[in-house]
Amino acid sequence: MAKETGVKKAENTKSLSKYFRGVRSEFKKVVWPTKKELINYSLIVISAVIAFTLLFAVYDKIIAFLLSNFIYR
The missing domain is CATH 1.20.5 (Single alpha-helices involved in coiled-coils or other helix-helix interfaces)
Incomplete structure (x- = not known):
């Protein structure tokens, strides 16, 4: 054993x-990205996250408005 x-x-x-x-x-x-590439890729990702956050916030406000005024009256 x-x-x-x-x-x-x-x-x-x-x-x-x-x-x-x-x-x-x-x-x-x-193949590691250069500093310039890393900064560019990071800015693209941050911009996309902000854009989608704003888009979903607008959709949420529209749906909340429709639900509160037309469906749950």
Whole structure:
């Protein structure tokens, strides 16, 4: 029994180190955005979030108005 747990720990350690070596090699393949690209992409996302928030707020106000004035009269 003691040998089996030792073997399993050794296999887990090997598997774990193999996993992290794979992660490291994949990170080397990643093409990271430049600072300018990152700023541009962030501004696009923030603008889209603000635009959709305003759009849904307008839809909500319209639906609330219609419900309060015409349906729940």
